[in-house]
Amino acid sequence: MVACVVKSDPLDKDAEPFVEVDPTGRYGRYTDLLGSGATKKVYRAFDQEEGIEVAWNQIKLRGFADNEVMLDRLFAEVRLLRSLKNDNIISFYNWWTDEKDNTLNFITEVCTSGSLRDYRKKHRHVSIKALKKWSRQILRGLEYLHTHEPCIIHRDLNCSNVFMNGNSGQVKIGDLGLAATVGKSHAAHSILGTPEFMAPELYDEDYTELIDIYAFGLCLLEMVTMEIPYMECDSIAKIYKKVTSGVKPLAMNKVKDPQVKSFIEKCIAKQSDRPSASQLLQDPFFDGLDDDQ
Known part of the structure; x- marks a missing residue:
């Protein structure tokens, strides 16, 4: 046509x-x-x-x-x-x-306010409560993808691929161009994504949907600090070296709220200790929020 x-x-x-x-x-x-x-x-x-x-x-x-x-x-x-x-x-x-x-x-x-990255830059004064509401919606989207039959791994989650309707506070995951559907093993085997948001196991070419949880943790870090993780590195090779050695981004030092910091650390923990989207949605981090569905 x-x-x-x-x-x-x-x-x-x-x-x-x-x-x-x-x-x-x-x-x-x-x-x-x-x-x-x-x-x-x-x-x-x-x-x-x-x-x-x-x-x-x-x-x-x-x-x-x-x-x-x-x-x-x-x-x-x-x-x-x-x-x-x-x-x-x-x-x-x-x-x-x-x-x-x-x-x-x-x-x-179309989302009226563009990407979450641009929206956050435009609105510098955002409460922790609002950041929690955005985070919970991203996790709900991830839970949907990860519990889909077959399981879908986004593989390139970052704040430029999450979109905002600013008048309602609604958050939506987009740009599924690198998404992979995986079978019952939930394992995938190719390297791609945005280096700053790539989990260490991605580089080993043996990973599951938990790479999206790692990337989500760094999205939350960016939302809190308004800084792209690993900005201190001037090359992909240096990011790779830090990520695979377990060195956290310097931006973590800027997170003053201990509850937020601890929640991000859960998300970027090593693969065997990393919770699922469903588990994170039950985390006390979200206690007391009114429902924004």
């Missing part, structure tokens, strides 16, 4: 023109970018049927012409996203390929 270019109505001078619509005519894409990565651009778009703003994710397939593995991974992400339904996971609406432009396009929910 080929997406067609839509010309705006010359009589309607105030209308914001779509630069592209999907093959069904339901979704229209605007020019403004919500974000971009190495392979993907995310544009603001509109669902004409529901009357809501959405995100139009566009991946140029040209760059993967010689890389079957990456192509397979992209299509796997799309198939995976379609099957997920959870309040703390970005919703997925539709997908198609455009053969003329050689792109893979998919429509997802």
